[in-house]
Amino acid sequence: MIIKEIQASETWGIRHKVMWPDMPFEFVQLKEDDLGVHFGLYNESELVAIVSCFEDNEEMQFRKLATLTEEQGQGYATKLLEYILQRAKTNDIKRVWCNARVNKKSFYEKFGLIDTQITFFKSGQEFTIMEVRL
Numbered sequence: 001m002i003i004k005e006i007q008a009s010e011t012w013g014i015r016h017k018v019m020w021p022d023m024p025f026e027f028v029q030l031k032e033d034d035l036g037v038h039f040g041l042y043n044e045s046e047l048v049a050i051v052s053c054f055e056d057n058e059e060m061q062f063r064k065l066a067t068l069t070e071e072q073g074q075g076y077a078t079k080l081l082e083y084i085l086q087r088a089k090t091n092d093i094k095r096v097w098c099n100a101r102v103n104k105k106s107f108y109e110k111f112g113l114i115d116t117q118i119t120f121f122k123s124g125q126e127f128t129i130m131e132v133r134l
Contacts, residue, residue: 001043003040003080005038006039010038011050012028015050018068020123030063036052036063038052039051039052043071049076050065051063053084053087058094058095061098082111085134089134101125114131
């Protein structure tokens, strides 16, 4: 297993397949992608999990954390999240946050992220903003 920086375009297939399979492929191509740093986790030579990070001053938002459905339950998202949280500490980031799907909230709580109780809906999904102060 290896984690490395990848191109935004390399995240799109997993984003689409896992997060928004019923939407057009272009839906997962964020206009902000060029501003982010993207990471992929490889199991042997296969890209199985991805995340995109957007740093601004002392804050980092991570977006689109996803693992291929057939690879879920192997700890890959955990490894990616641990990796970017360590990167945030190294880069003197003070706040890390994400828009979490409400049904995934407990996953993020394991890493110290706290629900801000700020919620919204996007394309039929309910999200809540979660954050951790470093």
